[in-house]
Amino acid sequence: MSQAADPGEVKYEEDTGRWRFKPRGLNITWSSNEHYWTMPEKGTDDPAELLKVCWLEINGSTPKPLSKGERYALSFKISMTEDTFGWQEAPAFMMAKVGKKGIAKWARINLADVQVDHEMEVPFGKLRFEVSKNAQDTTLYFGFYELWCGGWKGGLRIHEAVVEEMPD
Template identity: 70%
Template structure:
C-alpha cells in the first residue's frame, strides 16, 4: 500500500479531480474503494474559481467490485453548489444499475449547474453521499470527479424539454 498523495503535489487539470484530492479518509494509488460502510460522504471543491454566467456539468467516474452490496436499498446522491453559502443542487444516482465490468461516468452530463453572474464566491463545492439508509454497503470505487462546461447540445435539449413542459 502506498502513501496518500499530498493534494498540493498532485498534477491535474482544473476540471478533473482524481480520488486522491477528494476528501476521503482512506487513499491508495488505486481508485478509492468502499469495503463496507454505513456512511458515505465524499466532498471536494475546485482549486480555482469558475467563470460567472457559465453552465457546467458535474459527474463522477465510478466502478463496482464483484462483491458489491447494499446499493439496491440505498441510492446515492450528488450535490453541487457555487460558493460556500450557495444553494445546493442535488441529483439521485441509482448505483444498483452500475455494472462490474468497467468505469462509468454518472450521471453523464445530466447534472448541470450555472454560476450566477452576481456570485461573490465562484468556487464549486461538490459531494457524493449515501448516509440516510443506515444499511451496510460496499464495492463502490471512486476514480475521479469532473466538472466541465455544459455542451451546447445538452443546453439545447434541456431548453426543448422545458418548452414541452409549458
C-alpha cells in the same frame, strides 16, 4: 476520519476547461482507515475502493473560482467490484453548489444498476449548473453521499470526479 485532499491530485486542463479530481484530491470520509477504504498510491490513476461503510461521504471543491456567467457539469467516474453489497436499499446522491451559501443542485444515483467492472459516468447526462454573473463566491463545492439508510454498503470504486465547462 479522512485524509485531507491532496491539491497535487487535482488537475486543470486549460484547453478543455476541465478539472479532474483523482481520489486523493477528494475528501473521502473514513479513507484513512484501511478497514473501510483502499486508497490508490499517490500519483496513480487507480481508483479508491470502498470496502465497507454505512456512511458514504465524498467532498471536493475547485481550487480556483469558476468563471461568472458560465455553465458547468459535474460527474463522477465509478465502477463496482464483484462483491458489491448494500446498494439495493440505498440510492446515492450527488450535490453541486456554487459558493458556500449557494443553492445546492442534487441528483439521485441508483448504484444498484451499475454493472460490475464497468466504468461509467454518473449521473447520466451529468449534474449541470450555472455560475451567476452576480455571484460573489464562485468556488464549486460538491459531493457524493449516502448517509441516510444506515446500512452497510461496499464494492464502489471512485475513479475520478470531473468538473467541466459546458458549451452553449
